[in-house]
Amino acid sequence: MSTETLFRPFHLNGLALPNRIAMAPMTRSFSPGGIPRENVAEYYRKRAAGGVGLIITEGTAVERTGAANDPNVPHFFGEALDGWAEVVKAVHGEQGLIAPQLWHVGALPNRRNPKNETAESPSGVYMAGKNNGNAMSDEDVADAIAAFARAAGDAKRLGFDAVELHGAHGYLIDQFFWDVTNQRDGAWGGAALPERARFAAEMLKAVRAAVGPDFPVIIRLSQWKQQDFGYRLAPTPDELLAWLAPLADAGADAFHCSQRRFWEPEFPDIDGAEGLNFAGWAKKLTGKATISVGSVGLTGEFVAGMGGESSQPASLDGLIARMERDEFDLVAVGRALIVDPDWAHKVRDNRFGELTDYTTASLGTLV
């Protein structure tokens, strides 16, 4: 199958992307003390040189207590901003485009930091019956929203091309969405998902105010949580629309719809086993741009990959067929780009024989 469809240009709120391939945000933990240095700039520069259309950086912590639970995850405030300016320069030097993924882990502990007293979250809970850190006051909530907005404004000021909010995978924003972790009364809680989406919606409004109308704002979402992989926040299209519509209204230009396997249909009872995936439904329901992701070009999925399972290069035919039908607009590639900065160019030039396996050992170095 021809890969041409992946190399059509796309416009995201005025940003001209040369092709449909994004680099998925991936925590690498190579920024001691929260500062991204030369090796991090070089890592992203290589992906730009290798033909990625839009690089989305690893999750980077906003300026709030407990936003990061790993001392080697980059910050997005203070001294770290000088390091990010160098990253932007390196990527732009290769004519690449780059967005930071703004992140706050909420109550989720890390194996290196299992009981984090500085953790903050909607209700001090990260899964059923599991507590960590403090429930946020309404003032904390307002400050957290302001921290994301400030970071988005800094991203624009530093020359980044777009910004992504990490609203997926069971971290802070998702802890507001999920009724298990959001047990609040009042303005930031509620029995219905659109009520619990208010935190993200207010954050999007604040981010939009900080960056202006013409700067692309993406929010990453997932039905699943790492605390509960089978969970689905929106089990029907109506509920999905009720979740996404307020986020679109609040200023999101694109939904980055995180799945572990992009080919899995979101509502197979409606459109069958080959039906639209999460990004497909999000685009159909909201009319917004969407990004799909999950096991592109690899045999295995990333959670098993974290557990040590290796993956081999896999056919792109299923992806190409969906993209030719314009089910979604962009596709994010994760692990395949960890092992091979030139993945996009190799795919463009049909050099499939040169693609490499992914192993967990690849995470040990930044190449």
Ligand SMILES: Cc1cc2nc3c(=O)[nH]c(=O)nc-3n(C[C@H](O)[C@H](O)[C@H](O)COP(=O)(O)O)c2cc1C
């Ligand atoms: C090492 C690693 C770190 C990750 N860190 C993040 C992250 O910081 N933010 C995020 O939204 N997703 C993160 N993910 C998930 C990826 O963005 C992506 O959704 C997932 O790897 C599936 O894509 P793939 O199958 O192409 O690897 C991470 C995945 C990996 C493998």
